[in-house]
Amino acid sequence: MSRRRVFMFLRGGFHAIDRFVMVALSGRVRQSYIRMSYRLKTALFPEYGSYVPKHSEIGSLSQNIVLVPPAIPSWALDEMRNIAKEIDPALYPTDLFLAGCSYYSFPVIRRPGQIYRKLIQQCSSDYYTHVFAIPWLKQGGADL
Amino acid sequence: MINSKIDVSLLITFHNEGILAYSTLNSIERCRKFAEAKGITTEYILVLDKCSEETKNIVLSHPAISNNLTVVEVDHGDLGASRNSGVVCATGDTLAILDGDDYFSENWIERAFDCIKAYGDKVIIHPEMVINFGAHAAYCWQLDQAERHFEKDGLLVNNYWTSWTFAKRNVYLEHPYSETRPLASGFGYEDWHWNCEMIAAGFEHRLAMGTIGFYRRKKISLVLATAASGAIIPPSQLFSRVLSNQELA
Numbered sequence: 001m002s003r004r005r006v007f008m009f010l011r012g013g014f015h016a017i018d019r020f021v022m023v024a025l026s027g028r029v030r031q032s033y034i035r036m037s038y039r040l041k042t043a044l045f046p047e048y049g050s051y052v053p054k055h056s057e058i059g060s061l062s063q064n065i066v067l068v069p070p071a072i073p074s075w076a077l078d079e080m081r082n083i084a085k086e087i088d089p090a091l092y093p094t095d096l097f098l099a100g101c102s103y104y105s106f107p108v109i110r111r112p113g114q115i116y117r118k119l120i121q122q123c124s125s126d127y128y129t130h131v132f133a134i135p136w137l138k139q140g141g142a143d144l
Numbered sequence: 145m146i147n148s149k150i151d152v153s154l155l156i157t158f159h160n161e162g163i164l165a166y167s168t169l170n171s172i173e174r175c176r177k178f179a180e181a182k183g184i185t186t187e188y189i190l191v192l193d194k195c196s197e198e199t200k201n202i203v204l205s206h207p208a209i210s211n212n213l214t215v216v217e218v219d220h221g222d223l224g225a226s227r228n229s230g231v232v233c234a235t236g237d238t239l240a241i242l243d244g245d246d247y248f249s250e251n252w253i254e255r256a257f258d259c260i261k262a263y264g265d266k267v268i269i270h271p272e273m274v275i276n277f278g279a280h281a282a283y284c285w286q287l288d289q290a291e292r293h294f295e296k297d298g299l300l301v302n303n304y305w306t307s308w309t310f311a312k313r314n315v316y317l318e319h320p321y322s323e324t325r326p327l328a329s330g331f332g333y334e335d336w337h338w339n340c341e342m343i344a345a346g347f348e349h350r351l352a353m354g355t356i357g358f359y360r361r362k363k364i365s366l367v368l369a370t371a372a373s374g375a376i377i378p379p380s381q382l383f384s385r386v387l388s389n390q391e392l393a
Contacts, residue, residue, distance in 0.1 A: 072283055076273055076356055079249045083358070087170045087247065091277055091358060101281040106304045108287070113297025113383065120385045 004074070007045050011068070031058045046099035047071060069103035150212075152179065152253055153236030153313060155189040157226045158203055158244040160196045164360070165203050171247040171358075173208035179253040186253070187212040189234050193226040194219055199244075223307075224321030224334035231316040239313040246308070247358035255352040256310035267350045268342055269310040271357040280361040289349045296343055300383060303336035305349060308357045319345060322378050332375030344381035 014037050018030070038052040048071045077093050084092035154172060158165055176186050188208075192200055192215065204215070218229045227241060238260055240253060248271070256269040263269075276282040287294055287304040298304070319341060326332035339349065362368075381387055 072275070075354060076249075076275065076283075079356055080275070082250070083171065083174075083247055086174065088167050091247065091275075097277075097281060101275075101283055104282050104284045106284065106287055107302050108293060108295050108298040108304075109301055110295040110297040113295075113300035116300055116383055117297065120383065123385055126385060 003045065003047075004071075007041075007048060010041075027058075031055050034058050042099065046095045047077075047093070048098075050099050051102070072098070072101070149185065150187045150236040151184045151238060152186045152257055153189050153234035153239045154186055154242060154253070155191065155227065155230040155234060155239055156242045156244055157191045157193060157223060157230070158195050158199055159193055161199050161202075161244045162196070163202060164245040165199055166206060168242075168244055168246060169203065169206045169208050172242060174250050175248050175253045176208075178250045179257065182254050184254060184257050187214070187234070187236060189214050189216065189230045191216045191218060191226045191230040193223075194221050203244075220323075222323045222325055222334075224338075225323045227316075228320040231313065231320070234313055236313055238310065239316055240310045241308060241316075243307065245360045247360075248308070249354075249356040249358075252308075252352065252355045252357070253310075255355050259350060259352045260310070260312065263348070263350055265312050265315075266346060267311065267348050268315070268339075269350055269352050270305045271308060271355040272351045272353050273356040274306055274359055275356055276359045276361045278361040279363050286351055287349070288351045289343070296382065299336075299340050299343070299380075303333065303339060305335070305339050306357055306359060307335035309335075309338075310352070311347075315342075315347070324375070324378065326370045326373050326375035330373075330375055331378040332370035332373070333377045337377045337380055340377070340380035340382040344384070344387055 018034070035052055035055070035058070041048060042050045042052065048069075051069060072093070080091045080093045084090070154176060156168070156172065161168065176188075179186060188210075190203060190209075190213065192203065195203075195217070203209070214233050216230050216233050218226055220226050220229070231239065238257060240256065242248070252271055259269045260267065270286050272285060274284050274286060286306070289296075319338070321334045321338050322331075324331045324334045324337075331337075343349070
């Protein structure tokens with residue numbers, strides 16, 4: 001059985017225990033269980049990252065906020081090995097490299113852009129000499 | 145007469161990469177050979193912008209440097225302007241923007257070229273994955289504009305793509321990069337700005353699946369210096385009044 005299959009199997013077991021056993025225990029016990037599981041995962045499978053959620057990040061089961069970051073796919077690891085052999089050993093995906101290699105995603109935060117579009121719609125000219133930004137000004141009250 | 149039609153121009157900018165430029169050229173040469181084995185013809189466009197003598201010697205003595213090569217020496221001190229100078233000298237039907245200290249998966253050029261054929265001319269192609277190495281190791285997937293969770297309004301506060309792009313050469317000619325000079329102008333992030341401008345012009349950013357860009361993280365870099373200076377991207381048509389009004393009409 002490949003490492004990935006073993007990992008996926010254990011991960012399924014982790015979720016099953018979390019869902020069916022931990023639900024009957026206190027939140028503190030569940031937090032300890034999740035943190036211990038993540039530490040165990042880091043020790044046994046460093047290629048899947050070293051992230052351990054903080055106590056405050058582990059809520060109730062219904063919140064389901066614990067993130068399991070996606071692993072680097074095998075085709076990418078193969079390419080890293082090839083580049084390491086042919087060009088630069090720094091890219092070899094050693095356990096040490098993978099343990100320190102964290103997952104991130106490009107944040108998609110649309111609200112500021114939407115607000116900006118609404119604001120720019122209110123403008124009657126493309127060119128201004130002066131712009132005053134007064135974010136604390138509110139409609140109504142004694143200040144108007 | 146031999147048919148000298150070039151499919152892809154490989155445009156690489158160099159500044160002070162030193163010996164790192166040698167490994168990068170090895171990586172790009174690996175991509176080039178892979179693409180040529182699939183029948184894709186290529187040329188090198190090397191832009192040396194205020195390039196140190198050491199870097200210049202390393203680049204020009206690299207064994208990959210062959211007859212199919214144009215060296216463009218400029219004194220811009222600006223990445224956007226350097227790329228524009230290289231684009232003008234390129235002759236390929238398509239063009240890849242590459243940086244002088246990064247690496248790429250072997251299939252990057254070949255798959256990107258195929259993507260242009262598959263998706264049409266109005267697209268910009270990016271590698272599917274980015275793996276950071278060097279001073280900081282991390283990995284991510286880039287965003288495909290055709291994906292459900294893509295939001296172009298998010299580009300006001302974050303860039304979604306690295307500067308490695310692949311498109312028809314005419315695209316770069318008709319939509320040159322802005323010159324930013326962050327320390328002097330307060331504007332920076334020429335690649336982020338260009339990405340926005342291309343969407344405003346009706347282009348779509350798509351991914352070449354199964355490809356990777358390896359981004360060398362340094363303790364001191366242009367991106368970090370730009371961020372530290374508090375620079376912002378230049379005004380973009382993507383957030384212009386005219387385009388916003390058109391969309392909301």
